[in-house]
Amino acid sequence: MTDTAVTEPGLRDLSEEEFVARYGAGRFTCGVLANRGRYVAEHICTDLLHRAFSPIITFSQDFVGAIVGPPEQDYPLAAVNKGNVIFLGSLSTGVRNTVWEYGIDRLEPGDLLICNDPFRVGNHVNDMCFIRPVFHAGEIVSFVVIRAHQLDIGGIVPGGFSLMKKNVYENGLVLGPQLIFHRDEPVKELMRTILDNTRFGETLLPDFHTIRSCCALGERLVQDSIERYGIEAYKGAIRYNTDASAASMRAAIASLPDGVYEGSDAVDSDGVDTEVEYRVQVKLSKRGERLEVDLSGSSPQSRTSLNATALDAQTAVALAVKLVLDPFSPFTSGIYRDIDVVVPTGSVIGAGPPAAVMFYFEIQSVLINAILRALEAPLGERAVAGAYGSTNLHTGEGLNPDGTPWFSAAELEAQYGAWGATDAGDGNNHSGLATLNMIMPSVEEIEPRVPAMILHREYLPDTAGPGTHRGGSALMKQSLFLSDGDHYLVPLHFRTPSGSGVHDGGDGRAGGSWFFEDESSDASTPVSEFRVPEPDDFDGAAVVSGVVDPESGRLDPGGEFAFFGRKPIWSERRGSVLRWITNGGGGWGDPLERDPEAVRRDVRDEYVSIAGARADYGVVVSGDPENDPEGLELDLEATERLRREMTAERG
Amino acid sequence: MPKAMVGVDVGGTFTDVVAVRDGVIETTKVPTNLIDTADGVLSGARELGVDDAGVFNHASTAGLNALLTRRIPKVGLLCTAGHRDILDIGQNWRPADAVTDPRWRRSFGDALAPLVPRYLRRGIRERLGADGAVVFELDEDQARRQIEVLGRCAVEGVAICLLNAYVSGAHEERLLELVREGLGEEIPVAVSSRVSPLAREYQRTSTTVIDAIMGITYGDYSKRLDAGLRELGFEGQWNYADCAAMLAPVEVAMARPSRVIFSGPAAGTSASAHFGGLIGDLDLLCVDVGGTSTDVSVVVGGRPIVNNTVELEHDMLVSTLSNEITSVGAGGGSIVWVGDTGEIQVGPKSAGADPGPACYGRGGTEPTMTDACLLVGILDEERFLGGQGRLDRSLAEQAFERLETPLSLSERVFNAFNIGLNNIAEGIADIVIRNGIDPREFSLVAYGAAGPMLLPSLLGLIGARRAIVPPHPGLFSALGLLSADMVFMESRSRYLPLAPESAGEIRAIYEDLQKEVETQVDAGSGAVFRRSFDARMAGQAYETPFIDAPDGEIDEAAIATMVETFHDVYEQRAGNRFAAVPLQGVTFRVQATVPTQKATFAELPERDGGELTRSRVVEIEHLGGEPYACDEYQREELRRGDALSGPAIVREPLSTTFVGPGQALAVGRYGEMTVTQEESS
Amino acid sequence: MSDQNPVQEAVSVEREPVAGACSDCGKEELMRYPVLSEGGWYQAVKCQSCLHSESREPDPVGPVEIASVVLV
Numbered sequence A: 001m002t003d004t005a006v007t008e009p010g011l012r013d014l015s016e017e018e019f020v021a022r023y024g025a026g027r028f029t030c031g032v033l034a035n036r037g038r039y040v041a042e043h044i045c046t047d048l049l050h051r052a053f054s055p056i057i058t059f060s061q062d063f064v065g066a067i068v069g070p071p072e073q074d075y076p077l078a079a080v081n082k083g084n085v086i087f088l089g090s091l092s093t094g095v096r097n098t099v100w101e102y103g104i105d106r107l108e109p110g111d112l113l114i115c116n117d118p119f120r121v122g123n124h125v126n127d128m129c130f131i132r133p134v135f136h137a138g139e140i141v142s143f144v145v146i147r148a149h150q151l152d153i154g155g156i157v158p159g160g161f162s163l164m165k166k167n168v169y170e171n172g173l174v175l176g177p178q179l180i181f182h183r184d185e186p187v188k189e190l191m192r193t194i195l196d197n198t199r200f201g202e203t204l205l206p207d208f209h210t211i212r213s214c215c216a217l218g219e220r221l222v223q224d225s226i227e228r229y230g231i232e233a234y235k236g237a238i239r240y241n242t243d244a245s246a247a248s249m250r251a252a253i254a255s256l257p258d259g260v261y262e263g264s265d266a267v268d269s270d271g272v273d274t275e276v277e278y279r280v281q282v283k284l285s286k287r288g289e290r291l292e293v294d295l296s297g298s299s300p301q302s303r304t305s306l307n308a309t310a311l312d313a314q315t316a317v318a319l320a321v322k323l324v325l326d327p328f329s330p331f332t333s334g335i336y337r338d339i340d341v342v343v344p345t346g347s348v349i350g351a352g353p354p355a356a357v358m359f360y361f362e363i364q365s366v367l368i369n370a371i372l373r374a375l376e377a378p379l380g381e382r383a384v385a386g387a388y389g390s391t392n393l394h395t396g397e398g399l400n401p402d403g404t405p406w407f408s409a410a411e412l413e414a415q416y417g418a419w420g421a422t423d424a425g426d427g428n429n430h431s432g433l434a435t436l437n438m439i440m441p442s443v444e445e446i447e448p449r450v451p452a453m454i455l456h457r458e459y460l461p462d463t464a465g466p467g468t469h470r471g472g473s474a475l476m477k478q479s480l481f482l483s484d485g486d487h488y489l490v491p492l493h494f495r496t497p498s499g500s501g502v503h504d505g506g507d508g509r510a511g512g513s514w515f516f517e518d519e520s521s522d523a524s525t526p527v528s529e530f531r532v533p534e535p536d537d538f539d540g541a542a543v544v545s546g547v548v549d550p551e552s553g554r555l556d557p558g559g560e561f562a563f564f565g566r567k568p569i570w571s572e573r574r575g576s577v578l579r580w581i582t583n584g585g586g587g588w589g590d591p592l593e594r595d596p597e598a599v600r601r602d603v604r605d606e607y608v609s610i611a612g613a614r615a616d617y618g619v620v621v622s623g624d625p626e627n628d629p630e631g632l633e634l635d636l637e638a639t640e641r642l643r644r645e646m647t648a649e650r651g
Numbered sequence B: 001m002p003k004a005m006v007g008v009d010v011g012g013t014f015t016d017v018v019a020v021r022d023g024v025i026e027t028t029k030v031p032t033n034l035i036d037t038a039d040g041v042l043s044g045a046r047e048l049g050v051d052d053a054g055v056f057n058h059a060s061t062a063g064l065n066a067l068l069t070r071r072i073p074k075v076g077l078l079c080t081a082g083h084r085d086i087l088d089i090g091q092n093w094r095p096a097d098a099v100t101d102p103r104w105r106r107s108f109g110d111a112l113a114p115l116v117p118r119y120l121r122r123g124i125r126e127r128l129g130a131d132g133a134v135v136f137e138l139d140e141d142q143a144r145r146q147i148e149v150l151g152r153c154a155v156e157g158v159a160i161c162l163l164n165a166y167v168s169g170a171h172e173e174r175l176l177e178l179v180r181e182g183l184g185e186e187i188p189v190a191v192s193s194r195v196s197p198l199a200r201e202y203q204r205t206s207t208t209v210i211d212a213i214m215g216i217t218y219g220d221y222s223k224r225l226d227a228g229l230r231e232l233g234f235e236g237q238w239n240y241a242d243c244a245a246m247l248a249p250v251e252v253a254m255a256r257p258s259r260v261i262f263s264g265p266a267a268g269t270s271a272s273a274h275f276g277g278l279i280g281d282l283d284l285l286c287v288d289v290g291g292t293s294t295d296v297s298v299v300v301g302g303r304p305i306v307n308n309t310v311e312l313e314h315d316m317l318v319s320t321l322s323n324e325i326t327s328v329g330a331g332g333g334s335i336v337w338v339g340d341t342g343e344i345q346v347g348p349k350s351a352g353a354d355p356g357p358a359c360y361g362r363g364g365t366e367p368t369m370t371d372a373c374l375l376v377g378i379l380d381e382e383r384f385l386g387g388q389g390r391l392d393r394s395l396a397e398q399a400f401e402r403l404e405t406p407l408s409l410s411e412r413v414f415n416a417f418n419i420g421l422n423n424i425a426e427g428i429a430d431i432v433i434r435n436g437i438d439p440r441e442f443s444l445v446a447y448g449a450a451g452p453m454l455l456p457s458l459l460g461l462i463g464a465r466r467a468i469v470p471p472h473p474g475l476f477s478a479l480g481l482l483s484a485d486m487v488f489m490e491s492r493s494r495y496l497p498l499a500p501e502s503a504g505e506i507r508a509i510y511e512d513l514q515k516e517v518e519t520q521v522d523a524g525s526g527a528v529f530r531r532s533f534d535a536r537m538a539g540q541a542y543e544t545p546f547i548d549a550p551d552g553e554i555d556e557a558a559i560a561t562m563v564e565t566f567h568d569v570y571e572q573r574a575g576n577r578f579a580a581v582p583l584q585g586v587t588f589r590v591q592a593t594v595p596t597q598k599a600t601f602a603e604l605p606e607r608d609g610g611e612l613t614r615s616r617v618v619e620i621e622h623l624g625g626e627p628y629a630c631d632e633y634q635r636e637e638l639r640r641g642d643a644l645s646g647p648a649i650v651r652e653p654l655s656t657t658f659v660g661p662g663q664a665l666a667v668g669r670y671g672e673m674t675v676t677q678e679e680s681s
Numbered sequence C: 001m002s003d004q005n006p007v008q009e010a011v012s013v014e015r016e017p018v019a020g021a022c023s024d025c026g027k028e029e030l031m032r033y034p035v036l037s038e039g040g041w042y043q044a045v046k047c048q049s050c051l052h053s054e055s056r057e058p059d060p061v062g063p064v065e066i067a068s069v070v071l072v
Helices: A016-023 A027-051 A085-102 A188-197 A201-229 A231-254 A310-325 A360-374 A376-382 A596-604 A610-617 A636-650 B037-048 B062-069 B140-152 B170-183 B201-231 B250-255 B264-279 B369-376 B393-401 B409-434 B451-462 B473-480 B500-520 B556-574 C067-071
Strands: A063-068 A077-080 A112-115 A127-136 A139-149 A178-182 A259-267 A278-287 A290-294 A339-342 A393-399 A405-409 A452-459 A475-481 A485-490 A512-516 A542-548 A560-562 A570-572 A577-581 B004-010 B014-021 B024-031 B053-059 B075-080 B121-124 B134-136 B157-161 B189-191 B237-241 B247-249 B284-289 B294-300 B306-313 B316-323 B326-328 B334-338 B344-350 B443-447 B466-469 B486-497 B528-537 B544-549 B583-594 B616-620 B628-634 B643-645 B648-652 B655-659 B663-667 B673-677 C016-018 C030-037 C040-047 C053-058
Touching: A016 A027, A016 A231, A027 A063, A027 A077, A027 A139, A027 A201, A027 A231, A027 B344, A027 B409, A027 B556, A063 A085, A063 A201, A077 A085, A077 A231, A085 A112, A085 A127, A085 A139, A085 A310, A085 C040, A112 A201, A127 A201, A139 A201, A139 A231, A178 A188, A178 A201, A188 A201, A201 A231, A231 A310, A259 A360, A259 A376, A278 A360, A310 A339, A310 A360, A310 C030, A360 A376, A596 A610, B004 B037, B004 B264, B004 B473, B014 B037, B014 B473, B024 B037, B024 B473, B037 B062, B037 B201, B053 B264, B062 B201, B062 B306, B075 B140, B075 B201, B121 B140, B140 B170, B157 B170, B157 B201, B170 B189, B189 B201, B201 B237, B201 B250, B201 B316, B237 B250, B237 B264, B247 B250, B247 B486, B264 B284, B264 B294, B264 B316, B264 B443, B264 B473, B284 B409, B284 B451, B294 B409, B306 B544, B326 B409, B334 B369, B334 B409, B344 B409, B369 B393, B369 B409, B369 B451, B393 B409, B409 B451, B443 B451, B443 B473, B451 B466, B451 B655, B451 B673, B473 B655, B486 B500, B500 B528, B500 B556, B500 B583, B528 B556, B544 B556, B544 B583, B556 B583, B655 B663, B655 B673
Parallel strands: A290 A339, B004 B053, B053 B237, B075 B121, B075 B157, B157 B189, B284 B443, B443 B466, B628 B648
Antiparallel strands: A063 A077, A063 A139, A112 A127, A112 A178, A127 A139, A259 A278, A278 A290, A339 C030, A393 A405, A393 A485, A452 A475, A475 A577, A485 A570, A512 A542, A512 A577, A542 A560, B004 B014, B014 B024, B237 B247, B284 B294, B294 B326, B306 B316, B334 B344, B466 B673, B486 B583, B528 B544, B528 B583, B616 B628, B643 B663, B648 B655, B663 B673, C016 C030, C030 C040, C040 C053
């Protein structure tokens, strides 16, 4: 936070002379260079997105491209591509830490510096940071940075997405600051070390080369800008970029009423047992243009790989505040200027060695929920309802009947889902978490490669948080396995709903996960004879996770929580079916004020049942939605009466 | 004597009509009637006359407009049970500008404006495996009941798209029969295994649904247009241009109407490639600067770079060959505004045609690029649109003065002009980078309403060798419709290793595709057949599209050639070669190109004595430094071989070319004006 | 199945009181504690009433010690 006793004049109010004095160039040049920086960050990612070998890079777009400013400006994050926001908070400090530890004087043109240690650069070990210095007249004036998820980085589980990793040594290979390319030539020893200690080397290696090319392109584009506009203007524009986004965030913070706001959310478990809670507690203190976010009261770091570091906390705090107050301005490190994050060391949101840090994004997700909840009251109508909560990751592996191995990660899970409603309208049904933005692989791409059939991927009625604006609906996803396999499942938010309603809206229904285990089939049973349960059939299923009626296995908010970690590995036979039901998104506004015609359409589209229309919305609809959807009748009088009764009953 | 040719390109504001008769090009522009685009088309056709035309080529936006505004017929979708929500999910991702926007909803999702509402998306009990084998039989009774529901809802058309149908259309064909039984012979039905037998169920569903919708929309439109043209005495063949500006006879286009949904921008590429071929310039950056946006496409070695998908809204995809086009929200009508720190920004919002730039005097109060160009002196108050329109300087000035920024008027105009240019430059940089191009080896073709006015000033920013302003730059895209090939094609997806073991299967696929294309082409038409494929390296998600495959026998040697060609293309575009990584073929394609009569350009005579004289001197101001004098010329007075130095303005009825200080202009064989940078500006 | 009331432990950041009045609002509620902001970690002395920072000392290492960096 800049320590100024007097509020500075807004950038808008500076005269052109004052502007030039401050930034070394006029508004035009700074504007052009600021835009250029963002374009450069996009251009360096274009190639990576279309040419990467890692499906996590391509589909999950699990990478970021950025320009970080010079050491003399303290490594500001000046520009970043509009892609995956989950890396953003760690880039400035992460690059600073990496370069400082390696030794800035040792860097040469054509070097590519890497680091993947969460305790130095945030995120997790798969997220390798690649840093290329840009020189001008012998000094480093910027860094071109790509941070990208590597498909595997060693550790005890392929791909790494397992809670069973209990410490740094089981988690994956940690690489402190070191060069992977020196003067544009591969540093073979490091590349061999990486390939000797990781899986899927044939995917990792070409991506290292592609990333180097992308960074080299970025360097050329930056040097172009410097040649065209001069080094002073270039450096001034970086400061301008961060000042502009600081100003935008300052105004956003100022728009909140002064006060202290608290909220919290918890993940279901760290995978060991359900005895210990893992909760993120948030206290936002806002005075004038200053915001302090204290995470004290959060749970200690977990016994497994469900941990995040303080840099991830910083990312999530900024994202949550941006989401509700300032969604569109460019992201630079300037947005932290007026935000102080207070993170308890040794907590699940500020873990320290030798904790395994892998599922940091799940902790970030509950932190964001906590902030959305804390800010519900002061935001009033601008409040944002909660989303689906967890990426529910699945990793599976095994042997096909013909003896060949199979492997699947992040495709047969329920990684995406509903968002909450807002003042703008109903919640979107299906997207990634706020921190993530992924392209979903298609069924037809998965099935030729993996011994599974995705038999169901459809929304369920009566799962969206009711409201004047309804939340997005829950998704049921069901996959049939055609080979035996071992499955690692990480569903982390079925114990309580994540889709909190706001502004008198209702919560989205919490979901769950089940395995229909097949005992009777063998390698010769034809697929057509496997049991494929209907959406309404839970008979005999093993409940992986969820709050269910212990007899029937169906979801029941008053039931008992089935704990997924009671079986660290779910070993299932050919013919088994993995079912997911995601959490519904939260509603916005009183459901008794939802336009009855909208409710009739919901019933027509089977997003709400006739019974649900009555119980949740006080709307009386009759007819046969399945067979005569256009013939549904809305009884407005009966609706009015029912709504009056329901209002009275609330008391 | 060859018959006349007529081409019509419907734009957002104007409908451009060109006719070529005896080598002479005639043009006209009529306002587009957005509600009934056929009206404008027939108006233009009437004006230039079509009774002597052998060919009428049409780039229509009727379908696209209807789709984007959701004024579409009611269509039902039959899909695999359990997968009703493919169209709501799309590919799941959010657009870049909405990554952290909690209020964002998918534009075609159920929460906003679906193409097919959920109750009309009916799940059918059936399932094919990844190899096309039947896993669960088609439940015909259940299917009949779903079809009944669609009938009860009086759908106007049906789309059928089942999972894994790209491998086997067996269940879809049976469903088609059941639809005919239940809903009659007349109702339009689009079947995914016929429309787009390509992998990835969302793209295929989207393409098939859009095909069903467009079949109805374009069906009506085509009938109307056909009747109208015949009434005007037209007796020739009329064709639609598709998204790669390839022509298809109307009957062929209507069998697969999603193919023609977005052809306008592609026509410009076609025009550029054809014209470039005439002047020997085969590597081109084609830049069409319109009122609202700039479309950039690329021609390499005389051939446009082609993609296998077109995106109509964020994530609304149609699988069809299309010219790769980057679109930037920067154009003549782009609005100039002030950002949070007092800095000038330009676009992407546009003043459009209504109210249009402030200087049009139609009620627009916000300044635009056109207003900037007027104040700079590039545009002439009196002589806009060949004298048909008048521009008001004072309105332009007032609009700029209204901006809330401490900058002086001159600084505002300077900033607007240059930032607008920068935005266009970034759009060009995007496609250049994406395709591994070195702009220093390319010529920039400048066209569209504002192309010649703005693009020469960008030469330094882009580094292109030179800018070429072709004849008729304001209607150049329409000329592309008379420079395009007629192409018949079929494609099919199969995930196959690109290795000797697949040779037999790949051979069979190409043979089948060849036969299918042959049925569409008239024997003796001189069609040239060409094979291509889309492939990727094992592990990659995206294919590199449209790679040449060898003719003749597909054997081990042919496979090796395909592999080598892939790596060559990939290396050229990406700068890296991963020869050791195995390849996977994804889509295979056969095209038949039928030679067509193309527009010819009359050669411009050389100057016959006398000198080129300017028509007057105008003043250019606000572009940094002191105002300076600028010679103005009339294009019709230019002759082949003329050369002039900037600063200079060349005027013609529908276009203005601005050559900056330090630039030079030379007039070529066909009257094209080539602008080069003499010194860095 | 599961225990309905899991054990709640909590970790918090200690704030050390500092004598003196805030130079912005005058109140005597100053505390010292580590914060993470633009530029990384700082040991800050802040007024708990108005959140003004009396002082902010950069703390490049931060609260988490990397053993290898200390040793080598």
